[in-house]
Amino acid sequence: MLELEHGFRVVDVHARLDPDDGAVVASRGRDISPERLQREMHQAGVVQSAVAPGPRPAGEGYLRANNAVARLSVDRPFRAMARLDGPRDPRDTAVARLRNFAAAPDDHHTDPGDVEQYAYDSRLHGFVLDPVHDGLPTEATLDQIAAAGEPVLVHAGRGYPPAAVAETVLSDDFPVILSSFGGYPLDRALMDEALELLDSYDDLYLDTAFVRFRDVLERGLLEHPDRVLFGSGAPDTHPDVGVMEVLTLDVPEDLLDRALSKNAARVIEALAPGEHA
Incomplete structure (x- = not known):
């Protein structure tokens, strides 16, 4: 694609960087190397991107993937976030509630000590939860996330709707970025x-990744100008697409600037101007 030309500083709160064992290509969705992801972000005018690994096979855990993403982010305009998993079922069913009552983490699940270690790693700048695929962490782990005070990107949707997020995550004291407007x-x-x-x-x-309804995006920016953050959803979609969807909204330029950069810089400090990995 041709490089986009616009006068905005753009940062991305929602991108995936998925190294294989050789740290070369993605293992899910559109295969893409770190170099190509960096190039596509540059083409879209995105100056910094928060990145995390995509889903890993059940039982594998995310320690190696998180460390690999942190390593690949060095000397690139990427800000690594640690993906977390857990033993609890996010579904609002009687069976899920019964299972969660006695849920105990396996060796591969994220525990409070892991979160504490991630929080003190200067290469990592927040956390990512995808409860439908990875399960929910234990309450003790969520408490440690709150103690860390770092932002958490939460993958939400039909399998884990906003109401479920409110019941399980939003009661804890840490910033939550709900992917794709939930x-x-x-x-x-x-x-x-x-x-x-x-x-x-x-x-x-709320991040804007895969939100294709102009009126929903415009409503979000007009009613809550400080709470909407640009997310591309790359590499599953080219970042050009997400940037253009925001740039063509019928809202004042100041609101575009907030969504594309200023709001994210307040929530994820590593995306602020002048910050480096």
Whole structure:
């Protein structure tokens, strides 16, 4: 694609960097090397990107993948975030609640000590939860996340809707970035539900990845100008697509600037101007 030309500083809170054992290509979705991801971000005018590994096979855990992403982010415009897993079932069913009552982490699951170690690693700048694929961490682990005070990107959607996020994560004291306005894939009702939650939770933010409804994006920026953050969803989609969707919204230029850069820099400090990995 041709390089986009615009006058905005753009940072991305939602991208995937998925090294294989040789730290070369992604293992899920659109295969892409770190060099190509960096090039595509440059083409879209994205100056910094928060990145985390994608899903790993069950039972593998994320320690190696998180360390690999942190290593690959050095000397690149990437800000690594640690992906966490856990033993709890995020579904709101009687069976899930029964299982969660006695849920205990396996050796590969993230524990409070892991979170403490990640928090003190200067190469890592936050956490990522995908409860549908990875399960929810234990309450003790969530408490350690709160103690760390780092932002958490939460993958939400039909399998883990905004209401479930409110019940399981938003009661803890840390900034939460809800991916895709909480409505992946393209569930307008869930996106509206997430927008309503912004009135009740001061530490809740929404990212724009895969939100293809212009009116939903415009409503978010007009009603909550400080709570919408640009997320590309790369490499599953080219970052050009996400940037153009935001740039063409019918909102004041100041609101575009907030969504593309200023809001993210307040939530993920490593994305602020002048910050380096």
